[in-house]
Amino acid sequence: MSDPLNHWIVTLVCPDMPGIVHAVTGAIVEAEGNITELQQFSGLETGNFFLRLQTETPADHDRLHHALAPVIERYGMDCRIDRVGRPLRTLVLVSKAAHCLNDLLFRQRSGQLPVEIPLVLGNHPDLGELASFYGVPFEARPVTNGDEKAAMEARILEAVDEHDIELVVLARYMQILSPELCERLAGKAINIHHSFLPGFKGANPYRQAHQRGVKLIGATAHFVTSDLDEGPIIEQNVVRVDHTRSVAELVAIGQDEESRTLSQAVRWFAEDRVLLDGQRTIVFQ
Template identity: 65%
Template structure:
């Protein structure tokens, strides 16, 4: 006999189901009915109907009886009965599964160090399979955390070859997520399309203000009272992809550009870490040019 809080008791496999479809009555009833019919227990549920796109979004965590494979297969089979009825687009994953991730960097270390530290501490459900840098400066940091580092230099003439090498690394490692942790290169439209919805960037500004290079200096010149950071999915439109998370820091006229940069770096790493966590936990769903974030 095992007590409910006995750590030796076998854990019931838990899964996260995300779905979207045209909004209409009966969706929640149908999905929860499928889960109940399998003897599953919903442990977390969030939903949203978008008035902009007319679509319905839902995230459900569910504990399923049986072995992990049996429970997941049974849920997949049962969902097939309602997919056609509601035109569902859906995804199912194991709660807490470490998402294979490639991190791309240039020379600044603060975001990379923060992500690798959080992964090692067990605070991010990531498996960082590679760090790719267009400069070799952060190779030692990657090595310290035991992550392979790939130096892939980029020039205007070699960009196609460099992006082909990046894709080779992504495919050979089985990476499902690419994080631009202050990677100071613009990805081509072709690469953005190829990896759509799977590349997260941190922009050192509170978008849509101060796009492009040197945003803290732009902010200083405008005398802003708030600086911030924006984490978003990457698209072919520079710094205009769907926003996942933003954060700000209040400043005043006494701050010089160097101080704004230092303050901003702390905001950047926190903002990026939250966006990456929410993506890895399947809490972010795309709604056209916007995101639905189930925190």
């Protein structure tokens, strides 16, 4: 049975003022839409207003946009209209650790993650076989000096253009991106940090966690910014540990949190649920 209706996601950001919801929903009514999901938030610090709705309507993209256009103009909105379930074009960067890539690919194939992955780029060849099992093209390029790093970053930007990439996922990619690349990918690159943030900064957070005897370890998915590990936080998880765990065991336990935290953040982003409010994220779950 084909569904004659279109299902759209509409996200809107603008300065907060009265009447926005009424105006937006009026446009939806005009486009014969039924609203199936609606969430809003007013950021008190920034004065921004955020709205995400899903609607089912006979209207196509152009008609829906046409109905919304006067509202968008009146309120100075940043507006995005997307089809529910459309797979987001996603580039994945990896090094040697397989757990995050495995989780992303398995969920993508299982239909739990609305992304399509035209390419996985690694600075090591190790994960080629895994990508290949899932039918995803894989390229490895060594990054052992400044020239190779520049070449890799050029390749990343080229791939972004070539495949019209909407999201870059750093799935335990063990290279620091240059400030220029961070700038170019601002708001569309997600990293998984192998620690609860704020927390132990820099190298080997699990060793630091062990030395302090922490009772919970975790992982944080955040937007990539040039300020390392300081980008807006999208999702975090922790798990309980005790004094008997070695550093190696903490690493293994942490990997589970890294996988599920990154996949969760990617899914929310792909469903247009993650919006930026200054240094904070709005996540409309």
